[in-house]
Amino acid sequence: MTLLFIIIFLALAFDFVNGFHDAANSISTVVVTKVLTPLQAVLWAAFFNFLAFFYAKYVTHGFKIADTIAKAVDKDSFTGTDLLHVVLAGIIAAIIWNLFTWWRGIPSSSSHTLIGGFAGAAIALGGFSAIHSSVIGKIILFIFLAPLIGFIASIIITSITLHIVKKSKPAKIEKWFRRLQLVSSAWLSLQHGLNDSPKVMGIICVALIAFNKSIDPASIPHWLQLSEINDVHDWVPFACFTAIALGTMSGGWKIIKTMGNKITKIQQVEGFCAQTAGSLTLTLTEHFGIPVSTSHVITGSIMGVGSVKRLSAVRWGITIDMLWAWILTIPVSALLAAGVYWIIQLCI
Helix, strand or coil: CHHHHHHHHHHHHHHHHHHHHHHHHHHHHHHHCCCCCHHHHHHHHHHHHHHHHHHHHHHHCCCHHHHHHHCCECHHHCCHHHHHHHHHHHHHHHHHHHHHHHHCCCCCCHHHHHHHHHHHHHHHHHCHHHECHHHHHHHHHHHHHHHHHHHHHHHHHHHHHHHHHCCCCHHHHHHHHHHHHHHHHHHHHHHHHHHHHHHHHHHHHHHHHHHHHHCCHHHCCHHHCCCCHHHCCCHHHHHHHHHHHHHHHCCCHHHHHHHHHHCCCCCHHHHHHHHHHHHHHHHHHHHCCCCCCHHHHHHHHHHHHHHHHCHHHCCHHHHHHHHHHHHHHHHHHHHHHHHHHHHHHHHC
């Protein structure tokens, strides 16, 4: 049981790190356009990250992304103990990579870090047959599709919005879009919570299922019993959504600088358009249970806003560097997790 509690603690720690690593995704534009101060913005985002729990439970009635993450690895091919070791190695690798990219100010994907770590540890134990390639393949495909959808949606929304306000006075536009940015950032923070917390929830569910396989079910407390992810106890999603909200409150200022200033310069109207496009993209992918990166989506949306002004307004060199970080995240996390898994085997 000690190993299970260590995994749950580390998973929630990763969720916390995810919060401050990805806080910039939902608040960068609202900070850069001076609609909110950094402190106000992180509190605003954290509130809606947490509110996402109640939205998922009482409005959408499910956690589709958690189910997708749990299906990334063939759980039936491992013993309960082996599966616990796989989950542990994956989480440790994901935390290491997340902290490194945060330290370097790289807006990489916490989602793909976690998935890469989980898959890499499973491959280290059981080879490539231990993962469900169709699930992993879909996730990899959306490394490219998610920012592209955000990019296209942002171009459309920005073009329509600029056409609507073209005859309005600048002072009036600024007044209205300062308010609208609060709405769009709230929506984006809500979707960020709905998209990212269930990923950690899926990992904890796999650990609970593995734990129930490893010992006599009669000796397991009711609140730790789990055989199917759809039967998960409320404490798991509640803890995950709380952890990401607390992480968001701690901020992520290095990545805010990259997301808000270095890609392109934005004003209130453009901030609203980028956030709205990002929110729509996340709403769509969450509906279909596809785990995507909030970082990727909002980056594509900001690029779309800049492209409407002129293509040269986007600093393409910065985005190319970011693209390389996105591409490398899954394989690097997988290799790191494989190394961690082998170390765990030597130590146990």
